Amino acid sequence: MALFNTHEVTRVTPFSDSTTEFSLPLTLYDTFWFNFPPVERLYFYQITDLTPHFFYSFIVPDLKHSLSLTLLHYLPLASNLIWPLDAPKPFIYYSPNDGVTFTVAESTADFNSLTDNGVHEAVELHPLIPQLVTSDDKAAMIAIQITLFPNQGFSIAITSHHAILDGKSSTMFTKSWACLCKQLGKDGEPSLLPELTPSFDRTVIKDPTGIDMEYVNNWFAYTNTRSLKVLPNVVQNTDWVRATFELTRDDIQKIRNQVLLILNKDNEKEDKQPRQVHSSTFVLTLAYVFVCLVKARRGPDNGRVVFGFTADLRTRLEPPVPLNYVGNCVMSHFCAATARDFTEENGVAFVAKKLSDVIKGIERGEFEGKKDALSEILRLIKSLSEGVQGLGVAGSNQFDVYGSDFRWGRPKKVEIVSIDKSGAIALTKSRDKSGGVEIGVVLKKQEMEDFASLFVDGLKD
Numbered sequence: 365m366a367l368f369n370t371h372e373v374t375r376v377t378p379f380s381d382s383t384t385e386f387s388l389p390l391t392l393y394d395t396f397w398f399n400f401p402p403v404e405r406l407y408f409y410q411i412t413d414l415t416p417h418f419f420y421s422f423i424v425p426d427l428k429h430s431l432s433l434t435l436l437h438y439l440p441l442a443s444n445l446i447w448p449l450d451a452p453k454p455f456i457y458y459s460p461n462d463g464v465t466f467t468v469a470e471s472t473a474d475f476n477s478l479t480d481n482g483v484h485e486a487v488e489l490h491p492l493i494p495q496l497v498t499s500d501d502k503a504a505m506i507a508i509q510i511t512l513f514p515n516q517g518f519s520i521a522i523t524s525h526h527a528i529l530d531g532k533s534s535t536m537f538t539k540s541w542a543c544l545c546k547q548l549g550k551d552g553e554p555s556l557l558p559e560l561t562p563s564f565d566r567t568v569i570k571d572p573t574g575i576d577m578e579y580v581n582n583w584f585a586y587t588n589t590r591s592l593k594v595l596p597n598v599v600q601n602t603d604w605v606r607a608t609f610e611l612t613r614d615d616i617q618k619i620r621n622q623v624l625l626i627l628n629k630d631n632e633k634e635d636k637q638p639r640q641v642h643s644s645t646f647v648l649t650l651a652y653v654f655v656c657l658v659k660a661r662r663g664p665d666n667g668r669v670v671f672g673f674t675a676d677l678r679t680r681l682e683p684p685v686p687l688n689y690v691g692n693c694v695m696s697h698f699c700a701a702t703a704r705d706f707t708e709e710n711g712v713a714f715v716a717k718k719l720s721d722v723i724k725g726i727e728r729g730e731f732e733g734k735k736d737a738l739s740e741i742l743r744l745i746k747s748l749s750e751g752v753q754g755l756g757v758a759g760s761n762q763f764d765v766y767g768s769d770f771r772w773g774r775p776k777k778v779e780i781v782s783i784d785k786s787g788a789i790a791l792t793k794s795r796d797k798s799g800g801v802e803i804g805v806v807l808k809k810q811e812m813e814d815f816a817s818l819f820v821d822g823l824k825d
């Protein structure tokens with residue numbers, strides 16, 4: 365069994381003693397997410413001759429120093445979410461000396477095994493993830509842990525509160541940190557490119573009807589308490605295993621050809637004009653993986669399946685929100701069907717068509733922050749314990765997480781560990797830059813075996 369040892373727990377503060385206190389309101393998109401479980405991203409860096417001396421004398425100090433420089437740009441991440449009794453909704457509050465909890469640890473686990481795509485107990489990754497400190501009226505925004513695997517490499521884990529970071533923001537923060545770390549030791553002051561320089565301007569998110577408070581009240585009704593503590597999980601998650609699967613560009617094209625063939629035939633049968641289907645890598649990946657998941661879970665044929673994803677609204681709001689906006693600007697969208705719709709011969713085409721219709725609706729602006737959006741999702745979460753199957757997604761194939769090179773090379777593997785709290789699949793642009801997608805999956809052991817066979821068999825000619 366691998367040994368694990370915490371070396372130190374410190375706090376990294378922004379690199380300046382001249383910061384002043386400030387507060388930042390939560391927008392409707394922040395209050396939508398604020399009690400959801402934190403997102404845990406884990407980056408593995410392989411250095412086969414990494415000695416403890418080099419790690420503790422060079423890597424850790426450089427990571428701390430560059431984090432401190434990064435926090436100066438990202439001050440709200442060094443802050444806390446607070447909820448004083450007289451405030452109707454929580455807000456972000458920074459005061460000088462606030463900082464990020466930074467844990468340094470060591471593990472004897474087998475790095476190669478942890479980072480392969482094979483099946484592993486989901487709990488194996490848990491020691492590498494830092495916990496966010498949260499209470500009813502105060503919550504840390506992020507926590508960071510660096511773990512050394514002597515002579516093998518190290519990992520960087522970032523746990524982030526969903527009230528402040530959506531996927532685009534959190535991957536941008538890590539890239540900014542990596543970018544500043546890479547510049548240490550070079551001539552000149554480390555600086556950030558404009559696309560990595562964050563904007564926290566909350567006025568770009570309009571909410572004339574006060575939907576933010578609707579969401580705060582929804583959370584209050586759901587959790588029965590006025591608290592900043594996050595949900596521990598949204599699904600029962602004991603005895604889970606996790607594994608990574610990959611769809612190459614060619615696999616995607618194969619799925620695309622099959623889906624378009626079926627949908628065009630359906631149109632001909634119904635004598636309809638051929639309609640454009642949004643057959644993107646994202647839609648085809650979800651359709652294919654969701655079908656394999658429903659088949660592997662072997663639920664009743666007439667069981668209800670609710671499936672969906674989160675869309676980034678930055679370019680879709682009017683006026684658009686800047687791409688460097690850091691905060692939440694994402695909403696979830698779901699549709700429903702029965703398990704039979706997935707398991708029938710044309711299941712992948714059925715799901716792809718449904719997802720395509722939702723994306724077209726998003727483009728038409730039909731799914732911006734709506735008053736009942738959160739209450740619907742909370743109802744869905746409740747229904748999961750009553751036999752409804754839920755299928756969701758964390759991350760995105762548009763996030764280049766493998767681009768986060770701190771100076772010691774690109775990550776060997778990136779995981780979203782928190783999918784074992786939500787049951788979602790994790791999407792990441794493939795490491796090899798070939799246009800493929802990596803998919804992280806958590807399931808019970810037998811289901812995972814079935815899923816793996818279905819996934820491979822479905823791609824055979």
Ligand SMILES: CC(C)(COP(=O)(O)OP(=O)(O)OC[C@H]1O[C@@H](n2cnc3c(N)ncnc32)[C@H](O)[C@@H]1OP(=O)(O)O)[C@@H](O)C(=O)NCCC(=O)NCCSC(=O)CC(=O)O
Nearest residue numbers: 403530531534644645646647674675676694758759760762
């Ligand atoms: C709604 C969508 C999911 C739909 O995606 P689609 O790929 O189907 O459609 P699209 O219009 O965005 O893209 C059309 C084509 O352009 C390409 N394209 C568009 N933008 C791109 C970008 N920035 N980088 C690389 N490719 C891009 C797409 O890959 C696709 O081509 P091709 O077909 O060749 O690929 C997406 O637009 C979106 O909003 N993605 C971001 C979702 C997100 O933020 N998730 C994180 C949620 S928070 C979370 O989960 C927590 C966390 O991550 O921390």
